[in-house]
Every structure is written in structure tokens, then in C-alpha cells.
Amino acid sequence: xxxxxxxxxxxxxxKRDRRSLALMMIAPLFVLTLVWLxxxxxxxxxxxxxxxxxQPVIELLDEETQHLEQYKKEEAIDLMKDGELDAFISIxxxxxxxxxxxxxxxxxSAVMRVIQESLKSLKTNTQIEEPTIxxxxxxxxxxxxxxxxxxxxxxxxxxxxxxxxxxxxxRERTQGTLAKLLSTPIKRxxxxxxxxxxxxxxxxxxxxxxxxxxxxxxxxxxxxNFVELLVVTILLAITALSLATLLSSFAKNxxxxxxxxxxxxxxxxxxxxxxxxxxLDRWIQILSxxxxxxxxxxxxxxxxxxxxHIYDVWFEIMIxxxxxxxxxxxxIRVLKxxxxx
Amino acid sequence: MSFINVxxxxxxxxxxxxxxxxxxxxxxxKIFGLLGPSGAGKTTLVNMMVGILSPDQGEITIDSTKVxxxxxxxxxxxxxxxxxxxxxxxxxxxxxxMGSIYGLKKSELKExxxxxxxxxxxLPHLDKPVEQYSGGMKRRLSLAAALLHxxxxxxxxxxxxxxxxxLRKEIWEEFRELQQQxxxxxxxxxxxxxxxxxxxxxxxxxxxxxxxxxxxxLKEQHxxxxxxxxxxxxxxxxx
Numbered sequence: 001x002x003x004x005x006x007x008x009x010x011x012x013x014x015k016r017d018r019r020s021l022a023l024m025m026i027a028p029l030f031v032l033t034l035v036w037l038x039x040x041x042x043x044x045x046x047x048x049x050x051x052x053x054x055q056p057v058i059e060l061l062d063e064e065t066q067h068l069e070q071y072k073k074e075e076a077i078d079l080m081k082d083g084e085l086d087a088f089i090s091i092x093x094x095x096x097x098x099x100x101x102x103x104x105x106x107x108x109s110a111v112m113r114v115i116q117e118s119l120k121s122l123k124t125n126t127q128i129e130e131p132t133i134x135x136x137x138x139x140x141x142x143x144x145x146x147x148x149x150x151x152x153x154x155x156x157x158x159x160x161x162x163x164x165x166x167x168x169x170x171r172e173r174t175q176g177t178l179a180k181l182l183s184t185p186i187k188r189x190x191x192x193x194x195x196x197x198x199x200x201x202x203x204x205x206x207x208x209x210x211x212x213x214x215x216x217x218x219x220x221x222x223x224x225n226f227v228e229l230l231v232v233t234i235l236l237a238i239t240a241l242s243l244a245t246l247l248s249s250f251a252k253n254x255x256x257x258x259x260x261x262x263x264x265x266x267x268x269x270x271x272x273x274x275x276x277x278x279x280l281d282r283w284i285q286i287l288s289x290x291x292x293x294x295x296x297x298x299x300x301x302x303x304x305x306x307x308x309h310i311y312d313v314w315f316e317i318m319i320x321x322x323x324x325x326x327x328x329x330x331x332i333r334v335l336k337x338x339x340x341x
Numbered sequence: 342m343s344f345i346n347v348x349x350x351x352x353x354x355x356x357x358x359x360x361x362x363x364x365x366x367x368x369x370x371k372i373f374g375l376l377g378p379s380g381a382g383k384t385t386l387v388n389m390m391v392g393i394l395s396p397d398q399g400e401i402t403i404d405s406t407k408v409x410x411x412x413x414x415x416x417x418x419x420x421x422x423x424x425x426x427x428x429x430x431x432x433x434x435x436x437x438x439m440g441s442i443y444g445l446k447k448s449e450l451k452e453x454x455x456x457x458x459x460x461x462x463x464l465p466h467l468d469k470p471v472e473q474y475s476g477g478m479k480r481r482l483s484l485a486a487a488l489l490h491x492x493x494x495x496x497x498x499x500x501x502x503x504x505x506x507x508l509r510k511e512i513w514e515e516f517r518e519l520q521q522q523x524x525x526x527x528x529x530x531x532x533x534x535x536x537x538x539x540x541x542x543x544x545x546x547x548x549x550x551x552x553x554x555x556x557x558x559l560k561e562q563h564x565x566x567x568x569x570x571x572x573x574x575x576x577x578x579x580x
Binding site: 002004005006008009012013016017175176177179180181182183184185186187338339340341 | 388391392393394395409410411414415417419421422423424425426427428429430434438439441442443444470486
């Protein structure tokens with residue numbers, strides 16, 4: 001069986017090319033870890049100064065800040081200029097007034113949160129109980145990393161398979177083995193299927209490694225089913241692979257494969273779910289519907305955060321499958337350029 | 342009916358005309374040399390015979406079958422100008438791969454690999470990764486790959502580039518031997534002294550077939566003492 005021969009050959013090449021194997025397996029873990037280090041930090045505790053604040057407020061502020069001291073306003077401003085202070089709170093007239101350093105939005109919101117909490121103590125008369133908060137999905141401990149994690153998993157699977165698949169199919173052409181293969185009785189679909197299956201084997205391993213690492217080592221929020229998650233990542237990988245081999249026929253060399261990254265990959269990162277698209281322009285939302293990663297990321301998020309099953313995200317799965325199928329057929333068509341048969 | 346018929350074949354890459362109205366017949370069991378400088382259109386023409394390039398105009402039939410055809414691909418051994426080998430894999434793995442594409446059975450494949458590797462003098466290097474091969478060794482391995490499935494027709498694009506004279510002689514002896522088994526061989530070359538070893542020659546220049554015939558006939562017709570001179574004469578340069 002010729003398909004099996006192609007699969008076997010790709011597996012052997014991978015076995016020899018340890019570095020590419022590492023790029024596929026280890027590099028995503030490394031980058032995921034970096035993202036985790038950046039996003040999984042604790043809430044920021046601001047450095048604040050105050051003057052003439054009531055004692056209960058000061059006590060509450062003290063709990064929530066890493067530094068709290070009484071300053072004159074001028075002193076505080078100087079400290080802010082030196083980057084030593086994030087905010088200064090005082091009472092002017094009857095209203096509490098805050099001066100923010102203001103250059104870092106995340107710090108600003110941290111300060112606001114702290115101040116609002118503390119000022120509550122002034123209104124002790126109002127006897128409304130704090131509301132109890134329950135979560136339909138997720139939990140109070142969920143942070144940014146947990147939310148974008150599923151998208152990142154999808155993205156890294158997509159990215160690394162795209163690069164490797166694209167380059168290795170390109171090499172097939174530039175080193176002349178494609179022409180040689182097409183001079184044999186191999187059918188075009190057999191060649192493409194062999195490629196998808198051969199790489200598919202490794203994308204399964206890659207998916208297991210990335211997903212397991214994210215969940216068990218980086219402790220990404222996950223209430224879905226591990227195996228069902230793999231179905232999505234593998235489907236996503238195969239989409240990436242078939243897209244990469246397709247695009248590689250429009251590249252003359254490895255460098256030109258790299259040129260597809262800003263065009264094909266980067267927009268998908270931005271518009272496929274890392275950021276909330278609902279606030280963006282309509283045309284971006286429409287554009288994102290043409291991106292495979294949108295559906296992969298959506299399905300992964302539904303599964304990991306909301307505990308959805310395959311049948312809950314069947315729409316996304318079907319679309320991904322559709323993408324893969326279309327790319328697959330186009331691959332077979334493009335090979336016609338080399339051999340009409 | 343000749344074994345290979347090239348009828349009115351023309352081809353252009355974009356605006357650049359590569360072949361112009363080529364007509365050519367090749368008899369079965371002959372060694373046919375396609376001679377010409379680089380850029381003459383030799384590779385384009387043989388790629389069309391192999392079936393990996395469709396001519397803009399005209400058609401090629403081999404053994405009464407129109408190219409391309411899977412039946413023809415089964416009986417054709419093709420050696421491209423580039424070595425077309427998987428660098429990471431050993432010679433054996435490369436051949437095993439090609440063999441399984443041609444559907445050779447395991448035992449047969451093993452025996453064929455031994456045979457072709459012996460033919461090209463590479464048997465001691467069977468398990469070496471191709472990336473450790475020299476240029477000449479890669480060339481020979483490509484030839485071995487083309488011989489693997491015992492083709493009836495061998496199409497070889499510059500098979501002896503980078504191969505030392507001793508081995509080149511041996512390879513030509515192997516061609517003769519293959520010919521005795523009834524195999525038709527088409528060889529492109531720009532080395533004039535190789536041309537003398539062919540049964541028949543086609544002189545290709547600027548996409549046109551300038552002359553065709555056995556080396557002896559060509560020399561006689563053009564009152565030349567060597568093929569090189571023939572080339573100069575038909576090219577319009579008096580020597």
C-alpha cells in the first residue's frame with residue numbers, strides 16, 4: 001500500500017530529524033510555560049500614599065497594598081515621577097480624591113479596586129449584605145491564563161504543525177523527490193493522504209503532550225474530557241497541515257514559507273479568541289469566521305471551561321472538518337500542476 | 342510503429358519558448374542520447390516523456406500508449422537531474438521507500454536492492470545516511486533507484502554528472518548490459534564523448550531538434566570527425 005509507504009517514510013525522517021521533532025513537541029511547552037509565567041501571576045498590590053484619611057480606611061488600605069504611607073501631596077507627586085508610588089489619596093473638601101500615576105492600565109484598575117473596597121467602610125450605615133456570588137461556569141480562581149489557555153493550546157498545535165508540514169512538503173518539491181514520486185504510479189490522493197496520515201501520527205503525540213502539560217503541569221482550568229479535547233486538537237492539527245502543504249506549493253523556499261506566518265497565522269491569533277471579539281468592528285468578526293483557529297479555539301474553550309462534550313460543539317467540529325477536507329482536496333488539485341494524471 | 346513517438350511537441354514557460362515543434366521517434370532497445378547545451382530543452386523534453394510535464398502542444402506516445410499513463414509509469418525508471426533522495430534516510434531506506442511505492446514484495450525488494458546497489462558500486466554504503474554521501478555517490482544512488490523496479494524504459498537526465506571516468510565507464514557498460522536485456526534507455530548529456538557511446542543521437546539546441554541519427558551517420562553527413570564538430574556544423578558555425 002503506497003499510502004503506508006509514505007507514512008513509514010515520514011516517520012523514519014522524523015526519527016532522524018530530532019530537532020524538528022523537538023520543535024514540534026518541546027517548543028510549544030516552552031512557550032506555553034512562558035505565557036503561564038506572565039499571565040498566571042497574583043493580583044497586583046499597589047503602592048499608595050495618603051493624607052488625612054479616616055483610620056478605618058487606612059487599615060483596610062493597608063491590607064490591600066504592598067506599601068502605604070502618609071505623604072504631602074508634593075512629596076507624593078515626586079515619588080510618582082520616580083516610579084515609587086502608584087497613587088495618592090486624600091480628602092479635598094468632602095470628597096475623597098485620588099491621584100493616579102496612570103501610565104499602566106492594570107495598575108490603575110488595581111488601585112481603583114482597592115480604594116473602592118476601602119471606602120465601603122465609610123458607609124457602615126447602609127446595612128445591605130454583600131451579595132453571594134455563584135458561578136455557572138468556571139470559578140472565582142479563574143484568571144486570564146485559564147481563559148486564554150484553550151486558545152493558546154489550539155494556536156500552538158496549529159502553528160508548529162503549519163511550519164513543519166509546510167517546510168517538509170516544500171522540501172519534497174525543491175529536492176526533486178516530488179517529481180520523482182510523480183514519475184511512479186503513485187496516485188495524487190495517495191501522496192496527500194500519506195502526508196496527512198504520517199504527520200497525523202505525530203500530531204497525535206504532540207496533542208497529548210501539549211494538552212497533558214497544560215492541564216497537569218501548568219494547572220490550566222479544565223473540566224472537560226481529556227480524550228474529547230484531543231479530538232479537537234488533532235483535527236485542528238490536520239487542518240493546519242493540509243493548509244501548510246497547500247500553501248507550500250506557492251513558496252519557492254523555506255523563507256517564503258515563513259512569509260506566510262504574518263499573513264496566515266498572526267491574524268488568527270488576534271481574532272480567533274484570545275481577545276473578546278464582541279467589542280470589535282463587525283468586519284473583524286466576519287473575518288474571524290473564515291479562520292480555522294476560531295472554531296478550534298471556541299470548541300476547546302467550551303470544553304475546558306464549560307465542560308462541553310463533542311456533541312455540544314458539533315458545529316465547530318464540522319466546520320473544522322470541512323476546512324480540512326477542502327484543503328485536502330485542493331492539495332490533490334494543486335499537484336495537477338506537476339502531473340495531469 | 343516506433344517505441345517512442347514525439348509528435349509536434351511545443352512548450353513554453355511563460356513567454357519563453359523552450360521546445361518548438363519537436364518530432365522524434367525512438368526504437369525499442371536502443372540507447373538514445375539527447376545531446377545539447379544546458380538550456381536547450383533536454384530536461385523539458387524528457388520530463389514530458391516521463392509524464393510529469395504536459396506539453397502545450399503535441400503529444401507523446403510510448404509503446405502505443407499516450408503519456409501520461411500509470412501503466413507507463415510502472416515500466417519507466419526516471420532519474421532526475423536533481424538527486425531526488427531523502428537526505429536523512431539511509432540508502433537502503435530510500436530504496437525501500439521507492440520499492441514499496443512500485444509495489445515490490447518484501448523478498449523481491451531485498452534482492453533488488455542488493456542487485457542495484459552492486460551495479461552502482463555502493464553496496465558497502467547501503468546503511469549510510471544519504472547526507473554523508475558525496476555528490477557522485479548520490480548520483481549513483483539515484484541511478485540505482487531508477488533501476489530498482491526493473492523498468493523497460495530508462496529515462497536518465499544527466500546521469501553521469503560528477504562521476505569519475507572509471508565509474509562512468511562502468512556505468513555505461515551497465516547501460517549496454519541493460520540494453521541487451523531489451524531495455525530502452527534515453528540519456529541526456531552535454532558531454533560530447535558520451536555521445537559516441539549512444540546508438541542514436543538527437544541534437545537539441547534552443548528548443549529545436551537540429552539533427553538526428555547514429556553518431557556514425559551524423560559524422561558522415563556533416564563531414565565531421567567528431568560529434569562536437571557535427572554540433573558546430575549544424576549550429577551554423579563552420580569549423
